[in-house]
Amino acid sequence: MTVQSxxxxxxxxxxxxxxxxxxxxxxxxxxxxxxxxTIEPGELVTLAGPSGCGKTTLLRLVxxxxxxxxxxxAVGEREVRGPGAERGVVFQQPTLYPWLDVRGNVVLGPRLxxxxxxxxxxxxxxxxxxVGLTDVAERRPxxxxxxxxxxxxIARVLANDPDIVLMDEPFGALDALTRERLQGxxxxxxxxxxxxxxxxxxxxxxxxxLGSRVLVMSPRPGRIVLDETAPFAxxxxxxxxxxxxxxxxxxxxxxxxxxxxx
Amino acid sequence: MKRDRFxxxxxxxxxxxxxxxxxPIMLRRPHRLGWLPPLATAAAVLLTWSLxxxxxxxxxxxxxxxPLEVWDAFVRANTYHPIGGGIDRVxxxxxxxxxxxxxxxxxxxIGIGLALAVxxxxxxxxxxxxxxxxxxxxGPYLDVLRSIPPLAYMGFxxxxxxxxxxxxxxxxxxxxxxxxxxxxxxxxxxxxEDQVNAVxxxxxxxxQAVTSVVLPATLPDILSGLRVAVGFAWxxxxxxxxxxxxxxxxxxxxxxxxxxxxxxxxxxILVIGLTAIALDAVIRLIERTLVPWRGKA
Numbered sequence: 016m017t018v019q020s021x022x023x024x025x026x027x028x029x030x031x032x033x034x035x036x037x038x039x040x041x042x043x044x045x046x047x048x049x050x051x052x053t054i055e056p057g058e059l060v061t062l063a064g065p066s067g068c069g070k071t072t073l074l075r076l077v078x079x080x081x082x083x084x085x086x087x088x089a090v091g092e093r094e095v096r097g098p099g100a101e102r103g104v105v106f107q108q109p110t111l112y113p114w115l116d117v118r119g120n121v122v123l124g125p126r127l128x129x130x131x132x133x134x135x136x137x138x139x140x141x142x143x144x145x146v147g148l149t150d151v152a153e154r155r156p157x158x159x160x161x162x163x164x165x166x167x168x169i170a171r172v173l174a175n176d177p178d179i180v181l182m183d184e185p186f187g188a189l190d191a192l193t194r195e196r197l198q199g200x201x202x203x204x205x206x207x208x209x210x211x212x213x214x215x216x217x218x219x220x221x222x223x224x225l226g227s228r229v230l231v232m233s234p235r236p237g238r239i240v241l242d243e244t245a246p247f248a249x250x251x252x253x254x255x256x257x258x259x260x261x262x263x264x265x266x267x268x269x270x271x272x273x274x275x276x277x
Numbered sequence: 278m279k280r281d282r283f284x285x286x287x288x289x290x291x292x293x294x295x296x297x298x299x300x301p302i303m304l305r306r307p308h309r310l311g312w313l314p315p316l317a318t319a320a321a322v323l324l325t326w327s328l329x330x331x332x333x334x335x336x337x338x339x340x341x342x343x344p345l346e347v348w349d350a351f352v353r354a355n356t357y358h359p360i361g362g363g364i365d366r367v368x369x370x371x372x373x374x375x376x377x378x379x380x381x382x383x384x385x386x387i388g389i390g391l392a393l394a395v396x397x398x399x400x401x402x403x404x405x406x407x408x409x410x411x412x413x414x415x416g417p418y419l420d421v422l423r424s425i426p427p428l429a430y431m432g433f434x435x436x437x438x439x440x441x442x443x444x445x446x447x448x449x450x451x452x453x454x455x456x457x458x459x460x461x462x463x464x465x466x467x468x469x470e471d472q473v474n475a476v477x478x479x480x481x482x483x484x485q486a487v488t489s490v491v492l493p494a495t496l497p498d499i500l501s502g503l504r505v506a507v508g509f510a511w512x513x514x515x516x517x518x519x520x521x522x523x524x525x526x527x528x529x530x531x532x533x534x535x536x537x538x539x540x541x542x543x544x545x546i547l548v549i550g551l552t553a554i555a556l557d558a559v560i561r562l563i564e565r566t567l568v569p570w571r572g573k574a
Contacts, residue, residue: 078474078478079478080474097477098474098477098478099478099480100478100479100480102478103478103479104474104475104478106471106474106475108471110469110471110472110474110475112472112490112493112494113570113573114493114494114496114568114570123476123479123489124479124480127476127479127480127481127482127485127489128480155569155570157570157573171479172478172479175479175480
């Protein structure tokens with residue numbers, strides 16, 4: 016019996032000639048300048064760039080929170096016209112709901128989509144266990160630390176079983192130790208589920224370590240100036256990230272990414 | 278026993294543990310005297326009042342009843358008592374109702390008025406908050422409605438609905454509905470955009486986003502609006518009972534004054550004030566129960 020962890024039916028994300036301009040009454044601020052990008056199913060694409068370069072804008076366009084000024088974004092054959100359950104979003108700030116306990120937050124997606132009570136609860140408990148939060152399932156989000164809240168948010172997105180996970184600097188506000196642990200957890204989850212991930216970060220190290228493919232965006236208006244496959248995310252789970260970081264390949268790639276940003 | 282030595286005074290700790298105070302811990306002053314200052318103040322007020330009543334400065338004397346006379350009037354109004362003046366007849370409370378019954382009638386009026394205001398105001402606020410075009414069309418009317426002192430409607434409402442309870446309940450509805458609707462709109466507009474985006478990304482329909490995120494996120498503001506509305510409605514009901522307000526605590530306060538039963542009138546005034554405080558405490562209790570996350574998330 017073989018375990019089929021990587022799904023074959025998932026769709027690619029296609030971003031075609033997308034430009035985006037933020038228009039206020041007096042001024043127009045160009046945010047994205049002709050982005051062409053295809054993300055294949057099962058890729059973990061990290062997107063790095065200086066703050067304000069438009070990487071969050073790109074993520075929010077793919078999420079469907081707004082429409083691009085011009086160009087086309089599609090998942091498979093379907094054009095993105097709004098948010099949808101097949102594109103889960105992990106926000107920079109954990110957007111948990113304080114009127115629900117932790118489990119209530121995690122079952123929310125399945126509940127809204129009419130999954131039977133027993134099944135959605137089982138699913139929630141699976142993902143809570145996966146992020147190591149079984150013992151706080153009955154607590155309210157505001158009783159948890161920032162790192163725990165972020166893990167709840169990740170569990171909530173995964174319990175909804177999206178094909179695509181969009182992550183907007185999810186570990187940006189965390190301390191170094193928590194961040195490293197969650198990076199490890201993310202890689203484990205990605206290897207286990209084979210989901211397509213777009214991961215935004217301003218940390219070069221994080222982009223290189225986590226990405227199966229690394230993109231770099233130039234300062235505003237954003238344009239993709241580096242697009243490379245990276246081997247480190249696909250390394251075996253047994254390899255210590257510290258070991259990967261110490262390798263000459265890691266150093267070389269980090270340097271290339273850094274130069275592309277500057 | 279010794280273990281407690283380094284811990285702060287028990288009272289503050291209990292409060293902090295209960296998490297009840299809305300004032301952040303850092304902003305609180307430690308109070309060492311406990312209940313002593315408020316009790317002393319109350320005693321001083323009663324004493325001054327008794328002295329003024331006993332001194333005979335105010336003439337005629339019935340205009341300045343002592344605290345004891347007010348208490349007597351309060352008790353008489355809640356019991357069967359002889360009518361006095363040499364007539365051998367026992368009457369029930371005042372105007373054939375006990376004082377607490379007058380109070381209950383007034384509370385029932387504001388209860389119905391407020392319930393209607395919530396039923397209409399919250400959905401309207403949700404729609405106005407989420408749909409800009411509705412807000413643009415209906416907003417000015419709500420502003421006009423809010424700026425009209427409720428009692429201005431009284432004559433109009435009596436003409437339409439008669440002098441009995443219907444007109445009073447309409448009046449209370451009109452008094453309570455604008456603050457509730459406005460607070461709801463405010464709350465909806467204060468909901469973080471990404472809280473809504475997050476639920477839409479989980480596959481919620483627009484309607485589900487409103488019921489499962491916007492409404493609960495707005496609950497703290499709705500309850501604040503309700504608190505304002507209760508205060509407003511209470512003020513209004515007491516005033517509205519000047520017209521055919523019996524039974525009713527405001528009606529009794531007015532009537533007893535016009536009949537020179539000053540002690541009874543003062544008793545009614547005190548009951549009205551204490552009831553207002555009790556109502557506010559009830560709403561705050563509801564807030565703490567329904568919105569335990571307030572100030573934390």
